[in-house]
Amino acid sequence: MNFLEAKNEIRNMLSGVVPTDISRVIDWMKNSDELEELLVDNERVVLKNIAEELRTCLPMEAMLSSEGLALQKMQQQPKPVAHVDAFLYEEDAVDSLCEDGRMSRSYCRTCGSHLTAPLEFISHSFSISELRFLFQNVLPDLAGRTLLDVGSRLGAVLYGGYLYSAAARLVGVEISEEFVRLQTGVMEKYGFADRMQVLHADVMSQAAVVQAADVLVMNNVFEYFMEPSEQIKAWRFIIHNFQRKGCLLVAVPSLLESFSGLQVLHTEEGLDASQWVEEIPIDYDVNLGSDSDPEALRQIHLYRVL
Numbered sequence: 001m002n003f004l005e006a007k008n009e010i011r012n013m014l015s016g017v018v019p020t021d022i023s024r025v026i027d028w029m030k031n032s033d034e035l036e037e038l039l040v041d042n043e044r045v046v047l048k049n050i051a052e053e054l055r056t057c058l059p060m061e062a063m064l065s066s067e068g069l070a071l072q073k074m075q076q077q078p079k080p081v082a083h084v085d086a087f088l089y090e091e092d093a094v095d096s097l098c099e100d101g102r103m104s105r106s107y108c109r110t111c112g113s114h115l116t117a118p119l120e121f122i123s124h125s126f127s128i129s130e131l132r133f134l135f136q137n138v139l140p141d142l143a144g145r146t147l148l149d150v151g152s153r154l155g156a157v158l159y160g161g162y163l164y165s166a167a168a169r170l171v172g173v174e175i176s177e178e179f180v181r182l183q184t185g186v187m188e189k190y191g192f193a194d195r196m197q198v199l200h201a202d203v204m205s206q207a208a209v210v211q212a213a214d215v216l217v218m219n220n221v222f223e224y225f226m227e228p229s230e231q232i233k234a235w236r237f238i239i240h241n242f243q244r245k246g247c248l249l250v251a252v253p254s255l256l257e258s259f260s261g262l263q264v265l266h267t268e269e270g271l272d273a274s275q276w277v278e279e280i281p282i283d284y285d286v287n288l289g290s291d292s293d294p295e296a297l298r299q300i301h302l303y304r305v306l
Contacts, residue, residue, distance in 0.1 A: 043163035047128045086127035087156040129292040131160030142167035148213035151221040155183035172198045210241040217250045249303040277303035
């Protein structure tokens, strides 16, 4: 049964429901855990296996000692934050770690007291649910297209793109040799090498690669890893080289937030997004199961190059 057939079946089914109960049935279909098993797919199983294997290769916070600037910026936040990689640790994994006492969702506002507050989690990766949302609900059919993930880190976007899309080529650019080694190991073990490639490089040395991309993914790629002046240079490089009309940009957070944080949204620095891309509306009202985070989904923004 294809989509149109399924839609007609559901419409026929709803036509026989007592009118006063239609809204209840629709709400149940959108939110019920009873339908959770229908949302489990083979691709998700593979991604969970990859995440479990990578967890054994990294410290629990999934941060490298070489990421000193990112660690420093996290410590400088107004409220305490912790890095919890969303690809490696979904909600059930975080719950298990909290139950074991290895992680906490709260911090003590007054040392030694029971006055606590929720701890903010920061992730530099998409969760598995977010990957499925990205490739099945945000991006169009990628058949014949090249996707470039800037700062591919653990490779989550590349694995998700391989399993959830028909992209002809999936390229990651990652400056950390250790992360490149991890991605290469996964690529070879799971047979992704026919469509996936990881480059050990600074993206600013890869102008031709950026220019050849049809889809660019940038997930928290600069904010925590560069000083503001370097972020401006990196964005100028991206804007200058990602110029083909109709190409797509996926950004977390929004360009408005990224640029306004640098206080250069409307200056001669060349970071005026309105002259470069237009934002494409996303339907965030989809049911991805109880493990999805609606707020995290709303951080994903899609743009089309003008």
